[in-house]
Amino acid sequence: MNLSTQIQKQIKRFPEGKTFGYPDLDISREDFQSTAKILERLQGKGLIKKMSNGVFYKPIKTAFGELKPDYNEQLRPFLYENGKRIAYVTGTYLYNQMGLTTQLAVRVKIASRSKRININRGALKADAVKSYAEVTENNYALLGFLDAIKDIRKIPDTTVQNSVKILSAKIAEMDEKEIVRLIKYALLYPPRVRALLGAILDDLSKPENITMPLLNSINPLTKIDLGLNDVDLSTVEKWNIV
Structure with a gap:
């Protein structure tokens, strides 16, 4: 051939x-x-x-003519290098897809550890942000999830309380192996991510040995200001969340 x-x-x-x-x-x-x-x-x-x-x-051929790929597919080539994933979409665009906000992003954010990816091509616009870990096909979804926890006070058109409920429901569906991997990457994130993830896991009655690395990584004198109380999340006091 x-x-x-x-x-x-x-x-x-x-x-x-x-x-x-x-x-x-x-x-x-x-x-x-x-x-x-x-x-x-x-x-x-x-x-x-x-x-x-x-x-x-x-091209997508329709009765009305040819169409370009959808927005996600247009972004896809920028997320890979030599066939390997090196980046992922984050920010408001991702949080909308996760059901955390109804607001749409005019510009998306692309997170990568090894490369700054900025796009300004017609309707396709993106700003580069630094990821907290090397991005792979196996971890990018977990990193995006942790980004949502990190940005929980900045997610538009919602409340921290509502976002906690949605994220808790998603964590409740994870198996123990996935949760252990989530914690592994959470340890690379700021204290507020580790604390809130630990509080949610405790609230879901996950084993203490799983959450202990998160608890040990947080300064016991540090207060995590998220605007939550024990009505919103029963375990906030243990994790110094206010």
Whole structure:
């Protein structure tokens, strides 16, 4: 099978609206130059469109014409490097998807440890923020969850109390292995994250040996000001939350 046929078969399997780049095509680096010419010909035939340098997509064909990929799919290429996830979307855009706020973000935030990712391309706008850990496919959802705890007083169009209820319900659905991983990353976050996570876990009656690393990481003289009382969360006193 020649390279052109191989690439066209791979692209044919991609769903409409999916973005892709060279790492998605299962080709060697030696074939990149030839692949560029093949992709240019496919663009000329209208089979694919170019989104940005090295990023393409199969247009969504409708009765009203061709559509670009949805917003999440347009962001996706910026979150990966050489086929590996290095970043994730956070901030109000993420918190809206988590059900914590109804407000929509004009600009999204992209968190990465190794790279500053700023985007300003038409409707696609994003600001770079530093993640608290190296981002991988296995941990980015947990890091986003911890970001929501960190920003709980800044989430728009809601209250801390309401956000605690929603986050508690999500934690209650996690198994013990996932909670242990959540705590592992929480230890990299500021004291207010460790304290509130510990208080929620205690309120959910999780074993003390699980939450002990969080409790031991917090200065017992530090007060965590979140505007909560024991009616909002029964364990706030133990975790010095006020």
